Amino acid sequence: MYRRGFLKGLLWFLSTCVFSRNGVKNVIAGTNPDAPVSTNANGKSTIEGYDPTKHRYAMGIDVDKCIGCNRCVEACTVENDVPPEPFFTRTWVERYVIKKDKSVHVENIANGSDGPKEMVEEADILRSFFVPKLCNQCENPPCVQVCPVGATFSTEDGVVLIDSERCIGCGYCIQACPYGARYLHPKTRTADKCTFCYHRIVKGMLPACVEVCPTGARLFGDLKNRASRLVRFERMNKIHVLKPHLNTHPKVYYADLDGEVR
Amino acid sequence: MFERIPEQIRRLAIVFVIVIGGTLVLRYLILPPSLIETRLHQESTIEREVAKQVKFAGAVVCGGCHEDIATVKGKGFHKSLSCESCHGPAAMHTEDPMTVKPFAPRQRKFCPLCHAYDASRPTGFPQINLTIHNPLKPCITCHNPHHPEPPTVPKECSACHAQIARTKAVSHHALVSCTTCHKTPRQHRVSPRRVKPTKPDTREFCGKCHREGSKRKDAPKIDLSTHGERYLCWECHYPHMPGAA
Numbered sequence: 009m010y011r012r013g014f015l016k017g018l019l020w021f022l023s024t025c026v027f028s029r030n031g032v033k034n035v036i037a038g039t040n041p042d043a044p045v046s047t048n049a050n051g052k053s054t055i056e057g058y059d060p061t062k063h064r065y066a067m068g069i070d071v072d073k074c075i076g077c078n079r080c081v082e083a084c085t086v087e088n089d090v091p092p093e094p095f096f097t098r099t100w101v102e103r104y105v106i107k108k109d110k111s112v113h114v115e116n117i118a119n120g121s122d123g124p125k126e127m128v129e130e131a132d133i134l135r136s137f138f139v140p141k142l143c144n145q146c147e148n149p150p151c152v153q154v155c156p157v158g159a160t161f162s163t164e165d166g167v168v169l170i171d172s173e174r175c176i177g178c179g180y181c182i183q184a185c186p187y188g189a190r191y192l193h194p195k196t197r198t199a200d201k202c203t204f205c206y207h208r209i210v211k212g213m214l215p216a217c218v219e220v221c222p223t224g225a226r227l228f229g230d231l232k233n234r235a236s237r238l239v240r241f242e243r244m245n246k247i248h249v250l251k252p253h254l255n256t257h258p259k260v261y262y263a264d265l266d267g268e269v270r
Numbered sequence: 271m272f273e274r275i276p277e278q279i280r281r282l283a284i285v286f287v288i289v290i291g292g293t294l295v296l297r298y299l300i301l302p303p304s305l306i307e308t309r310l311h312q313e314s315t316i317e318r319e320v321a322k323q324v325k326f327a328g329a330v331v332c333g334g335c336h337e338d339i340a341t342v343k344g345k346g347f348h349k350s351l352s353c354e355s356c357h358g359p360a361a362m363h364t365e366d367p368m369t370v371k372p373f374a375p376r377q378r379k380f381c382p383l384c385h386a387y388d389a390s391r392p393t394g395f396p397q398i399n400l401t402i403h404n405p406l407k408p409c410i411t412c413h414n415p416h417h418p419e420p421p422t423v424p425k426e427c428s429a430c431h432a433q434i435a436r437t438k439a440v441s442h443h444a445l446v447s448c449t450t451c452h453k454t455p456r457q458h459r460v461s462p463r464r465v466k467p468t469k470p471d472t473r474e475f476c477g478k479c480h481r482e483g484s485k486r487k488d489a490p491k492i493d494l495s496t497h498g499e500r501y502l503c504w505e506c507h508y509p510h511m512p513g514a515a
Binding site: 074086104 | 292295300308311312314315316318319320321322323324325326328329348350351352354355358359383384388389390391392395461463464
């Protein structure tokens with residue numbers, strides 16, 4: 009009678025599943041049924057009064073204005089619950105020192121929260137400056153191409169997001185990103201990166217790093233809006249992107265970028 | 271007719287029907303659509319992303335209540351600085367202003383995050399040497415952070431170009447002011463690297479004082495047509511220390 013019992017049980021299980029689909033959905037998606045349901049089955053627009061097709065977000069960075077104060081990194085950590093350990097960052101600031109013998113020293117000043125440290129004798133410096141870095145929100149993102157489960161994707165308004173419930177934490181995207189913008193979140197064990205503070209920009213606010221930047225070295229705007237500060241910034245400056253030869257079409261624009269910056 | 275199909279084929283067919291049927295039931299009835307359809311799972315991601323808590327309220331909101339401070343700040347050097355750059359995330363404070371108070375930095379260690387001297391910082395950004403600039407005194411005893419103005423205004427060009435000023439001060443050009451040779455746009459003080467002062471670019475410019483027959487009595491005179499021929503003056507003479515050439 010083993011087989012009959014099994015088949016009976018199977019029938020019962022399947023029919024129960026169909027009737028209580030909500031519960032099973034949560035089991036399969038791995039979420040707690042008491043938690044707010046995150047899936048949207050009716051397919052309506054997710055944010056009221058917001059049309060993502062009318063926007064195309066991008067960031068501008070005025071390298072000459074960056075003073076390396078790290079306010080942006082700290083604001084990002086608070087706003088996005090980035091782990092406090094210094095090597096997990098969604099955005100970071102690099103100090104470039106080009107010495108008189110033409111050797112280039114790059115240091116991530118976000119490492120160690122005591123502020124910038126001197127490491128090169130000042131008399132040896134030919135030129136030196138800070139370069140803020142973050143996810144470039146590429147038009148042609150390598151991270152999206154390599155994701156084996158389709159957990160990372162570009163939204164209609166041009167931001168690359170990660171579905172943390174789909175991500176299996178394999179780390180392919182972290183390897184694929186030419187800008188080193190991704191990291192594996194130590195708690196969720198999924199990939200994480202800058203989202204341009206998506207929860208803020210859809211409400212018309214600035215990303216946290218842009219909000220707190222004291223010198224206006226970071227600008228944020230909408231490429232589809234001719235009145236946005238970013239469009240003016242693009243018009244008035246010589247614009248560079250990082251690693252243009254990789255054909256990723258980044259949407260973080262650098263003004264007056266030094267040739268040594270990689 | 272059904273009886274003519276061999277027993278083992280019939281049994282196999284039943285297994286096939288169960289497997290195929292089971293797959294179809296699983297695909298269309300049990301699995302939630304958000305797990306199957308790309309558009310839906312992307313939408314659920316966007317929804318989750320949008321639902322995140324905003325922690326920085328934005329400077330516009332602050333000005334709504336703290337109008338007095340916003341007006342004072344709007345006139346000073348810190349006018350483009352967002353309130354939350356110093357006071358930290360304040361969205362909770364906007365929801366419950368009485369109980370949640372934002373952070374107010376009063377110690378000496380905070381201002382140097384931006385204003386301590388650092389060789390990589392852009393020239394012209396106000397920076398101090400922490401060890402000699404009024405040691406141990408909190409910055410706010412002399413400077414109002416909402417309207418920072420140095421108690422003594424630094425001397426024009428030498429505030430940033432101190433090295434050149436020191437050299438020039440002991441040279442023959444000590445009494446020549448910087449603006450005699452360099453036209454300095456006002457914007458240069460705001461964005462020193464973007465808007466640059468002019469530099470003389472012709473021999474005739476130096477010649478205004480140094481050619482034979484010029485009205486400057488105290489300047490050494492040369493014959494512009496024979497002296498140095500096709501070289502520009504500053505290729506041999508450093509203008510900030512002309513004697514050293």
